[in-house]
Amino acid sequence: MTVNHDVASSSLASGVINNTDTSIVSIDVFFCYNGEMKLKKSYHLYASFGLVLFVMLGYLVKFYPDTLHGVDSSVQSAVRSWMSANMTHFFRFVTNFGGYIFVPVIVILCLFFFIFKKWYVEVIFLVGNVIVVALLVQFLKGVYGRTRPSLKHLVVENGLSFPSGHASASIVLYGALMVLICQRLQSSELKWLVRVIFSIIIVLIGLSRIYLGVHFPTDILGGWLLGASLLLATFPFYDEIRFKWRFKGVQR
Template identity: 30%
Template sequence: MNKEEQETISKTFIMYSILMIGAFSFIFIEFADEVIEMELRSFDTPIIHYIHGLRTPMLGQFMSAITSIGSITGIMIGMSIALILLYINRKWREGLFLIVTVSGASLLNYFLKWMFKRDRPTLNPLIVEDGYSFPSGHSMVSFSFIGILAYLLTIMVKHNALKLLIMVSFLIIVFLIGLSRIYLGVHYPSDVIAGFAAGGAWLVICIVALKFKVKI
C-alpha cells in the first residue's frame, strides 16, 4: 500500500469517526435534554412494563449473571485478563489505551451522574443499587470496555469472518448488559440508551487516538 492509499484510508477513517462521534453525541444530548425537562415517562414506561412482563425465575438468574459482566468486579476481572494477554504479546501501548478507555469512561459516567442527579426507577426492582441513574454506568463502561477489546481483537486477526464474529459478539453482549439493567429494575431504558451513546462517543475518540498513535 503506497502513501497516497494510506492517506485516503486515514481520511475515510477520520470522516466516519467524526460522523459516529456526532451521532452518539446527538443521541445523548437528546435524551439528556429530555431528562432535564422530565419528559421521558411516555418513552420509558411502556418499555419497562413490557420487559418486566417477561420476568421468570430462570430469566432473572440469567439477567443477574449478565449484569455482573458489566459490574465493577466483572470489568476489573476482564481488564486483568486482557492486560495479562496484551503484556504477554508485548502490546503495551494497547494495554495502556485499554486502561485509559475504561478509566475515562468510568470517570465521565461518575461526572454525568452527578450532573444530572436522576433518581433510579422504583417500579419493582429485583436488586438494590445505590447512586444516580442517568446515564447507566453498566451500559456506558461495558460499551467502552468490550468495544475497545473488540477493536483490538479485530486488528489482530486476519480473517474477515472472525472479525465479523467478534463485532457481532460485542453487540450482543453489550445489548444484553443494557437490557439486564432494565429487566432488573435499576435503570430506565433512556438511561441505558444514553449510556451506550456516551460510551460509544468516548470509545470512538479513544480508538482514533490509538490508531494515530496519540501520546498519553
C-alpha cells in the first residue's frame, strides 16, 4: 500500500478527511516513509559511486595527465571537426547557458517564482546546490591546477580547467529544474519531454566547451560527475523535507 506524497500531505493539511481516512493515510505514510528510506540509500549509493569516479579522474588529472591525452585528443578532434562559422556562432550562444551570467539570472528568476508559489524547500534545493557546486569548482580547480588546452580558444576564458564550471553548473541547475518540474507534472509524456530537453541542453553546453577549445573532454566529464553526485546526494533530503513541510502546511 502506497500513497503519493502530495496527496497525503495536502489531504491532511486541508483537514478534509475524517478519522478513518486519517488512519489509512497514516498507514500509507508509514509504508511510504520506509520506501523513501530505501530510496535515499540508493541515491546516496549512486552519489558515492559518482564521487569515487570523480576522485579517480582527478587523481589521473593531477598525477598522470599523460594517460588522458589520447582520450582528450580523440574527442577534441572529433568535436572540432564540425568547425564552421555557423557552428561557432551556435556554440558561442549555447555556452552562455552554463555561464556565470546566465546561470545566476535563471536562479534569481526561479527564486522569485518559487517564493511566489510558496515552494520554499525548492528554493533551498536549487539555490543551495548552485552555490555549493560553484564554490567546490573554484576550490577544486586550485587543487588540481590543470591549465586549459593549448588549442585556439574561440571565446575568452581565463583560469584553470578541471573540473569544468560550465559542465557542473549546467547539470546542477538544469538537472534540478528537470526534477522540480517533473515532480509537478502528471503526464508521463510531458515528463519525458522535459527530461529530453534539459538533457540536450546539458550535453550541448558540455560539447560547446570542447568545441570552443577552452576545456578538455575530461574536464567536462569531471564537471558532470561532480554536479550529478551533488544532486543525487541532496535530492533525498530535499524530497523528505518537502513532504514534511507540505504535510504540515508550511508550503504548497
